[in-house]
Amino acid sequence: MLSYVGEDVIGVALQALKDAWQGKAVSSWKDGSDQCGGDWVGIICTNSRVTSIVLSSMELTGGLPGDIGQFTELVYLDLSYNQDLGGPLHYTIGNLLKLTTLNLVKCGFSGSIPSSIGNLGRLKLLSLNANGFTGPIPASFGKLKNLYWLDLSDNQLNGSLPVSDGINPGLDMLTQTKHFHFGDNHLSGNIPPTLFKSSMSLYHLYVFIYWNNSFTGSIPSTLGLVQSLETVRLDRNSLSGNVPSNINNLTNVSELYMSNNRLTGPVPDLTGLNELNYVDLSNNNFDESNIPSWFSTLQSLTTLNMKSTNLGGELPAELFSIPQLQNVDLRDNRINGTLNISSNPSPQLERVDLQNNLVSDFVQRRQYTFDLILVDNMICRESGATDKFCYLPTNVSTLHPIQLNNCTLTPCGPDLVMSPNCQCAYPFIGLFIFKAPSFSSLTNQTYDSLRELLMSYFHNATLPVDSMSLLEASRNLEDYLLFKLELFPSGEPVFNRTGISSIAFAFSNQSFPSNDDFNTYTFIPENYNFFPDSGTRGNNKASNTKLIIGSVVGGSVLVVLLVLVGMYVLRLKGRPEKFVPDSQPFALWDPTSESGGIPQLKGARSFTFEELRKCTDNFSATSQIGAGGYGNVYKGILPDGELIAIKRARKGSTQGGLEFKTELELLSRVHHKNVVGLVGFCFDQGEQMLVYEFIVNGTLKDSLSGRSGIRLDWMRRLKITLGAARGLQYLHDLADPPIIHRDIKTNNILLDQRLVAKVADFGLSKPLSGTNRTHVTTQVKGTMGYMDPEYYMTQQLTEKSDVYSFGVVMLELITARSPIEKGRYIVRQVKEVMDKNKELYNLYEVLDPIIGLNNQLKGLEMFVDLSLRCVEEMGNQRPTMREIVKEIENIMTFVGLNPDIEPSTSASHGGTSKDYSHPYSNDSLFAYSGGILPPKLIPK
Known part of the structure; x- marks a missing residue:
């Protein structure tokens, strides 16, 4: 191996880099110029030797040639943030024996990571994260004795974590390394017990996996030996068994994430972890237990997340007195008895969420300012419960609004x-x-x-x-x-x-x-x-001219702006920060109209027209994100930063008035993670508007058609099916009174930022109450292709009508075809090509090719069987939504998915998401409202 490379060879190597790369930085490298004299941007020399190549964020394209191995004096190699710089990483990079920093963050490199990197004994920082590397982690990394930072996250690495075996090195030999970052890969298998030892000086351990394969087996007890650890992230894997009893040896840990695994046994004892700030043990299968004593002893705690962990008993009042406590999430447990908030709660406390527990009473020693949520507790199930904690808060975001500067509004010109x-x-x-x-x-x-x-x-x-x-x-x-x-x-x-x-x-x-x-x-x-x-911004003279013009224009209007700002501040001065509901928001409602009597609400927020006008920039065209027969849909942002979607009815629309009342009454009393949330309404100045939470990824229809840019593989489609089914089951079984949606379709199933499905649009819905507990006799309404034929013939609407529509949605999920396409009905198409004696029921010609390969479609036959049972001609032959949810959960368990872990959007976008017809609009091209749909309107 060369220990010295002559200047002529280095010149050839630099020329090779110039030839391999494109980009404005390297286009300034002039042949024949002094490569070590500052003429070549990013090339730094010491004594005429190239010691640094630093070209971060320079829009480089191309690959890294094998000539890189010629730079044997190189100390720093940083090509980070050049997303179009890619291809394989050449093994000759192992020749750079003096390298201390190898940084390729957010590039486009692919293929296996060269094991020759293990030769770089001086390496201190190795960042290969956010590329497309595949294959295993090289065991040779165990030879990097001086390594401080190892980040391999956000790639496609697979296999297990390598450990030494007496012959081959492994990661357990990196006793001086402070950071292990392995998250968001395809790694699998057990976490090796020999990975950890007491001689390690590890600070941060990140081995969570968001979507693909994940670690299994138990958490090794040897983890408790690494007492230097400050952050441990083992969340979102498939780890099982007990949490090691010696976990409380990690007395320096400040963040502990173990949520969304399959952990069992007793709730871990965290007594003595006095540095602990952030704890998340949610969604595990711990043994039923009472509230652990450490709840009120960890005085550094800011966040306690233990949703769905089988906790029971009464919460100690001392918990809420922890001085830095901000957020407590104990949903879906068995917490009971009396909730006793301390007389001196933490001044930073913002949210206590105890949804779906057994709390029967609440002792309030003083006025509290944080959000307390006791929805679906015994105290809120009593008839007539009106306390504010029995309703979900209108703003669930705890994040700070956008920060603005205090400058006057001087125009700056394009891009400035x-x-x-x-x-x-x-x-x-x-x-x-x-x-x-x-x-x-x-x-x-x-x-x-x-x-x-x-x-x-x-x-x-x-x-x-x-x-x-x-x-x-x-x-x-x-x-x-x-x-x-x-x-x-x-x-x-x-x-x-x-x-x-x-x-x-x-x-x-x-x-x-x-x-x-x-x-x-x-x-x-x-x-x-x-x-x-x-060339993008022109020359400096032109830019300076823009600045001068901007300053002159700004100065000419400064006085006017100051007056306007002063008037605005005076209007805001003294305005209360908390929302005070209008006691009579429907004072002008006409009960004799076709819309019927005054809406009967349960906790919805009333907005003024002026409030919604401001948050949509006066309902500008740029804020409009959808339109339909009902009216237009606008995107808005409230003063606290919460994004909302506003459905604004056209004035004088009778149909709009009926739908406005129906949706408002129904959504004001339903609260479920798989049902779109109603933020409030506006009935002011002759306007009828519904305000919803903004769902960022639009409709399921947009994703299946490819318009949203989100790629839905088989596993994601199963998760979405389960979420929509759970939302519909909630409406049928748990809403009071039960609700028949009447218009289930892929346009009315929305996907949030985690691809969690939410049922939307209740304009056509009907409640079951009184004598109508089995069906409602009503005019036929719905969407052709999804409509229950029994309901169409008898005009008797039942819960099984929603089941039929949901079965069509299931078939649409696997085919990505509209229910009626080129005159052919999806149910009939599937039945015609289906052959139960063949693999995947011989459905190849109708399956969506994006859904995955044959070996990735485990459970598809079970899914098809269930969907066809849903679309039986007679309602009594169809399953209930409760049965459907159970069967989908069984399918997911069969394919190796945890039904209780939310989906991911990681690496799911094939392009940039765009706004199309908005999910909150209840219109579609095939909307049907009585009578016979003309054949010419059936899509071709």
């Missing part, structure tokens, strides 16, 4: 953004992601703390950052905390290439000094298209 220092500039924008924050709620103090940390770091590192904005906080599927980060340049309105690369390099190399609240992070930047030589 006003900085917090009131300068127009082209910001460098990216997503700042924290993988295990110690809190669940955001406050101004949280923002200020993060802002001070970042700006102090930028200043000390002499990075060209003048100011920054933190926007749009949210949590993603893995419970990561996300911020949109805007960085503004110093001195000039635009960053140069060196500035962008240096900032990206600092973030990708984990240089930012995170603290106890903001620990491990990832930064994912957007492409920066405003370099002085990019």
Whole structure:
């Protein structure tokens, strides 16, 4: 192996990189120029030797040639955030024996990870996350004795975690490594007990898997030996058995995630874990037990999530006095007796969710300001219960609203953004992601703390950052905390290439000094298209001219703006922060109209027309996301940051009035995770509007047709089927009174950010009450293709009518075909080609090709059998929704899925999601409202 490579060879190697890559950064590399004299952007030399190649976020395309192995003096190789730089990683990278940093975050590399990386004995940071690597983790990584950071997350790696066996090395030999990040891969098998040892200095352990294969077996007791651990994420696997009793040896742990596994045995004893901030043990099968004593002893606790863990007994009042406590989620347990909130609750407490427990009484020692939810407890099941804790709060988000600067509204011109220092500039924008924050709620103090940390770091590192904005906080599927980060340049309105690369390099190399609240992070930047030589923004003179013009225009309207802002502030001054409901929102309702008597509500929020006008920018065209016979649908954002969908009826529409009343009455009294949530309504200034939670991924129809850009494989379709079935079962069995939906179809099943299915649109629904407990005799309404033939013939609407429609939805889920397509009916098509004596019932010609390969369609035959039972001609031959839910759960268990773990959207988008006809509109091309549908309207 070469220990020294001559300058002529290095010149050839650099030329090879230039030939292999495309992008504006390398296009500035001029042949014959001094490659170590600063002429080649990103190439840094020491004594005429190339020691650093740093080209972060430079929009490189192409591959990494084998010539990379010639740079034997290289210390830093950072090509992160170049998503179009890909192909296999060449084995010659193992020649770079002086390399300390290998950073390829968010590139497009694929194939196996070369085992030759194990030769890089000086390596301290190895970040290969967010690529497309496949195959196993190389056992040779065990030779990287100086490694501090190992991040392989968000790839497609498979197999087990390699450990040493006396001959081959393994990850257990990395005793100096502080970070193991293996999440979001296809890894499987048991977590090897020999992976952990007391000599390790590990801080962060991330081995959660969101969707694909996952770890099985028990959590090894050797985990308790690694007392340096601060964050443990083992959530979303298929781990089983008891949590090791020595888990409370991990006295430095501040974040502990073990949710969504199959853990059994006693609830783990966390006594003595006094640094613990964030605990999530939800959705496991622990033995039935009383509330553990450690609930009220962990004084650092901010978040306690133990949904569906078989907990029983009374909650201690001391729990709510923990000084930093923010969020308690104990839904779906057996908590009973009297709820006693401490007389001195935590001032940071924002939410206590005890839905679906057995609480029978509530002692309130003082007025509380947090959200308390006791829906589906004994105390709320009593007739006439009106306490506010018996209804879901209208705003379930605990995240902070968008942060704005305090500058005057001076126009900045195209693509320019006003900085917090009131300068127009082209910001460098990216997503700042924290993988295990110690809190669940955001406050101004949280923002200020993060802002001070970042700006102090930028200043000390002499990075060209003048100011920054933190926007749009949210949590993603893995419970990561996300911020949109805007960085503004110093001195000039635009960053140069060196500035962008240096900032990206600092973030990708984990240089930012995170603290106890903001620990491990990832930064994912957007492409920066405003370099002085990019041509996108024109030359500096033109840009400066824009700035001058903007300043002049801004100054000319400054006085007017100040007056308007002052008037607005005076109007807001003294306005109460909490919502106070209108005692008579329907004072002008006409009970003699065809819409009938005044709506009878149970807890819905009343909005004024002015409130909804403001949050939709005066119902602008850009806010409109759907339209139908009922009216238009708009997207809005409330002052607290909550996204909503507003269905606005056309004035004078009788049909709209009837549907408005029906949906309002029904949705105000139903609360279920698989039923779309009603935020409120508006009956003001002659307007009739319904306000819903905004469901980001639109309708199931959009995803099946490919319009949403979401790819639904077989496993996701099973999860969606189960969610929709559970929502429909809730309406039939648990709503009071029971509700027949009457218009179940893929346009009325919505998918949220986790692809959880929600039943929507109750404009045609009918309640069963009094003498009508079995059926309702009513005019035939619904959608052709989904309509129950028995209901059509008899006009008697039953719960089995919804079952028929749901069976059609199931067939649509496997075929992605409309119920009536080119004059052919989906039920008849499936029956015609079906042959139970052949594999997959011989349904190849009608199956949606996106659904997966033959060996991935386990349980399909059971699914088809169930769907065909649902579409039997006679209602008494169809199963109930309760039976359907049970059978779908059995199918999921048969294929190896946990029915109680929510689906993922990870890697599910084939393109950019777009707004099409909106899910809240109750119209479709085939809507039927009595009479015979003309043949010319049946879709061709």
